[in-house]
Amino acid sequence: MNKTESRNVKDEFESPDLYLLDDLLTEEHKLIRSSVRTFVKKEITPNIEHWAENNHFPKEIVKKFGEIGAFGPTIPIEYGGGGLDYISYGLIMQEIERGDSGMRSTASVQGSLVMFPIYKFGSEKQKRKYLPKLASGEFLGCFGLTEPDHGSNPSGMTTNFKDMEDHYLLNGAKMWISNAPQADIAVVWAKNEAGRIHGLIVEKGMEGFTTPETHGKWSLRASCTGELVFDNVKIPKENLLPGKSGLGAPMNCLDSARFGIAWGAIGAAMDCYYSARRYATQRIQFGKPIASFQLVQKKLAEMLTEITKAQLLNWKLGKMMDEGKATTVQISVAKRNAVETALNIAREARQIHGAMGITGEFPMMRHMMNLESVITYEGTHDIHLLILGNEITGIPAFK
Template sequence: MTLLVDTVFDLDALLTDEERGWQQRARAFATERILPVIEDDFENAHFRRSLVPELAAEGFLGMHLSGYGCAGAGAVAYGLVCHELEAADSGWRTFVSVQGSLAMSALHKHGSEEQKSEWLPRLAQGEAIGCFGLTEPAGGSDPAAMTTRARRDGGDWVLDGVKRWIGLASIADVAVIWAKDDDDVVRGFVVPTSTPGFAATPIAGKLSMRASIQCDVVLDGVRLPAEAVLPGAQGLSGPFACLNEARYGIVWGALGAARSCLEAALGRARTREVFGAPIGARQLVQGKLADMFVEYEKGMLLALHLGRLKERGALTPAQISAGKLNSVREALQIAREARALLGGDGVTSAFPVMRHLANLESVRTYEGTDEIHQLVLGRALTGIAAFS
């Protein structure tokens, strides 16, 4: 399946055969299984859970992890899958991110062998769904100020607190919950969602990410055995390592939404006639399309560079911040330009642009706002932290 944007800039030439295989599989899945239903699902705020085992069968869940039934794919291959899924809808790239880059990565990086063996194969096969509880109602940009507590009670841990904007929590089988212990050290806990005291409620009234699920979570005396703690995580470096995995996926994913908007604008430019000619024949329109295309391809080259760095083990948090900031910012601008070129029809569900634009506003906020990533880069450039 050749896209219009691919005919001008041959990015595929920079990929391996294996990477192109993952890309084409994800593109086919998005085209055949997500696109036919996504407008209705977005309109009805419906998460189509039946697609989860199908995603698992393609190997997409935790695909960048090794062992425990995971595919062990490279970073670029994972990025390309994120790109193709988000070209259909941000909600489905978000699902793969929450499942694989957050919940599964937390277990893979920080869990005990028993925790890994119990949960990772089930999560990879889509037999279980995971979530990642870090953000709280007072704000997500300052996780050090979290109020969720984990206290020792004999040989057990007891968790109390509230989390917000937790993806998949109401349908999850297991949650990775981050809380401060009695020494104010951030610890991670593996919490089966059937545990008494765990409650998740989907957030209503969303005008973005409507085909996805985000929840409020209440932890009311959630009692866990000692072995529920993630042994490899102490301090904020534990959750941050997982957030960087998710942010990396966004670098690629947001550009998938941008590509979808650019493709819609290109198609319309060739067919919509004004003043006796297609609008694509007008210099102003061609200038806008060219600018959109250039920013899209620059973003893709940056994503590819970051992927190669990640595969060498050389990718830094500041580099990820540069990618996330650029991809989402440029994707939003491309979506806005595409909406304008589509005219009044651009605000209808006949085209995917307004849906992508609404979704990207959420993507802009989660896994670090623009401002947080600017401050990360500012610290890297100056050596001075300006977070407070």
């Protein structure tokens, strides 16, 4: 093991819980969290700086995620999922993103954006064919919605398919797609000849389907990102998701994914806070630990306050998700709050570490770069603000 690979091997993370949120969790919740935390300490923390520095996606992590139940934890057991509640899902995403946002992206795309639409909108045959393999990590999937010219405005998509009687013919392109270069299947959203949006399952190896990798990323470097290009791809008619059409279908998937992000981003925030607190008690300046200085204590106090507020918000959202009461607006607020909180904490934690904070010896710069993607994808920070603005005023400012 070289110097880069040996960084952060000893992971002694302790989760902050100022308001005794553990009292709100079941024993099963705590067991799930403990199991995933142990997995992160063993499989991700010792390697993540090496992976990030080398822009390397560890394909072997996919089956390992499957083994611990990180893929589709809310999907029923009969289809290979965990049959768990949404708070369990949130805790899993929180622990994985404490390790790295790119790792959490891999897991949440698989569960919320690939397995969820197949389970929610797919035929029984599609569920039986794909979900168990996705849950186990035998298959890796991706979600094709964003296009080169249509990001925040997905309704303007130009990717389309035509009915050729015995099959569909798919043309177009998607961009900024997590998991794309390594994906075995893609859930792709495209317009039919009437302009109606539908989901189709596109399989690796179909003629005319390519997945060029995106290079030069300074963010999410341990995950793989690419394009989906469709050049007269013949799609079997049985690969159309029959359960729902229209823009509401992919938006429903994004609600599930944004919920996972809300929990995940706070995992990154916790990691930065823990590192800053520990460093501040050990770093000596002017003859005493920098934790003894008022401005450092102010930073740490504000970090813990914001983490606690986000934890409470996420827990309440999880309860509403389990009860089927959570709205798109409520999910949007939690996603926006969590990512902004995490980014601010990462920056403050970096300052506490001084020059050491820009090195791979500590996680803040990696988290910070990752979160710059998380604040943009699955609804930009400003779009989420306008979703709430629309709820308040009844006037959609983004149209």
